Amino acid sequence: PNEIKTLANLTNIPSNFSQLDVYANGDQSACEYIDLKFTVSVNVVNATLKWDLLQLQNNDVYIGFTVYYTENRKGNISTFNSKIACSEGGWESHFTSNNSIFLVNLKPFTxxxxxxxxxxxxxxxxxxxxxxxxxxxxxxxxxxxxxxxxIDDQTLNLTWSKPNRINGILSHYQLYVVEEPDIDIQRERDYCLHSRTEEGDKIDDRDEQIEKEKADSANRNRLIEKCTCLNKNELVTEEEVSFLSMDVHLPICDLQSQSKFGFDHCKHLLYEPLTLIESKSAVISVEKRSKLTHNTVKKARNSYKPIHIDANLTKYKLKKLKHFTMYVLYFSACNEGNMCGPVRQSFARTKKQLNADDISSVTTKVENSNALVEWVEPRRPNGVVVAYNIEYKKVDVEHSKPRVECLSRNKQSATKRLSLANLLPGTYAVR
Structure with missing residues (x-):
């Protein structure tokens, strides 16, 4: 302490130091180094540090301890790197009067x-x-x-990027593929009386809807990257939407499961099991930890084994699928120890198969002025058959106009028939 005061006098620095100032090198580094025995207990996002105290002399006692910690991903912070160790840049600090401390909000696998x-x-x-x-x-x-x-009528192509945070050692990707049968709406609508319209096709065309949703999602992501943090004063408070229950919170969430109100009501989607997604083909549980515990889910998992994809890949082709069929995909990344993260859901339809809708077998039976037309429907058409149009016309008369009859699909039999009555004599072509 005397030397410090002497230096202050020689340099004309005011010597109004506190008692702590003259016994330590400020708040950056201590005058003496000691090595305490530490016991460290770690979890995923927290750690408990305990240390043994040394016996002090001359009735000296410990007043307190400041624990400094920071991420050391490169491993270059050591006892010999005192410049880093003694700087405050990037270091978190906590004071405690005990010889232990509980550190929270840490990052996994760090x-x-x-x-x-x-x-x-x-x-x-x-x-x-x-x-x-x-x-x-x-x-x-x-x-x-x-x-x-x-890609074609039997192949889907998947592309992706690695997770933003892996939180461990990535071992593989896990993919569930579930066929989603088309809903047979033949009983709900008579397509002969209420046929498809150009305006209706625009609404019913799922491929266009999918492309639009993808474009909207891409535009939203670009806007998110450009935008800055919102003013908290402009955000809707949680109390204003407190009437929302856990069952109806979804309307306030966008497609990326982020809250539109400045707080994250959607966060629990990553951590709590969601409602089971049921279909005629399988039952899949979408939850953060892919430990399927529900009995029906266990049964489905035994029936539908996941596809494991190498952790180094960022693209994969699903082959030998059914043509013009909708598939729902549940995709997740997994770390060593079979720790699988949240499921990302997507869906796509394979392309139409050429000639799948062709009717190859057509027969006619003529009796007097009546004709019976019979055919066998396509074995695996591109989608659900809702009606048949039977076109016929006289071919022995020039400029004969074709006539069209519509027949709603009858699901009870694969053989279809239409009776044409009171035909004029002559030769007819039918298709």
Missing amino acids: RYAYYIKTYQSSMLSTQTPVHNFTTLPSEPEEPANLEVTA
Whole structure:
């Protein structure tokens, strides 16, 4: 302390130092280094540090401890790198009067460097060397930028990017593929009386809807990247939408499961099991941890084994699928230890198969002025057959106009028939 005061007098620096100032090198580094024995217990996002206290002399006692810690992903912060260890840039600090501390809000599977400064009643400050601990791994985030497109009538192509945060060592990707049968609406609508219209086709065309949703999603992502943080004063408060229950919270969430109100009501989608997604083909549970525990889900999992895709891949082709069929895909990333992250859902339809809608067998039976037309419907058409148009005309008369009869599909028999009555004598062509 006397030397510090002497230096202050020689340099004309005001010597109004506190007792702590003259016993320590400020708040950056202590005058003495000691090595305490540490016990570290880690979890995924927290850690508990405990240290043994040294026996002090001359009735000196510990006043408190400041724990400094920071991420050390490169592992270059060590006891010999004192410039990094003694700078405050990037270091978090917490003071405690106990010889233990509980650190929270850490990142999974991340190495942290830490050291401790001690404060004693004698105004002496000591500092430990830098030590390290690593938090436990967790599930990765969902794969980013998932896109599914149809290449042909039997193949879907998947492309994606690695999760933004892997939180461990990525081992593989897990893919469930569920066929979604087309809804047979023949009983609900008579397409002979209420045929398809140009305006209706625009609404019913799912391919166009899918492309529009993808474009909207891409535009939204570009806007999110450009925008800055919103003014909290402009956001809707949570109290204003507190009437929303967990069952009806979805309307306030966009397609990326992010809240539109400045707080994250959608966050629980990543952590709590969602309602089971049921179809005629399978039952899949979408939850953060892909541990399917429900009895029906276990049964489905036994029936539909997931496809495991190498962790180094970012594209995959699903082959030997059915033509013009809608498939729902549940895609997730998995770390070592079979820790699978949240499921990303997508869907796509394979392309139409050439000639799949052709009717190859048509027979006619003529009796007097009546004709019976029979045919066998396509075995695997491109989609659901809702009606047949039978066109016929006289071919032995020039400029004969064709006539069209419509027959709603009868699901009871694969053989279809239409009776044409009171025909004029002559030769007819039918299709």
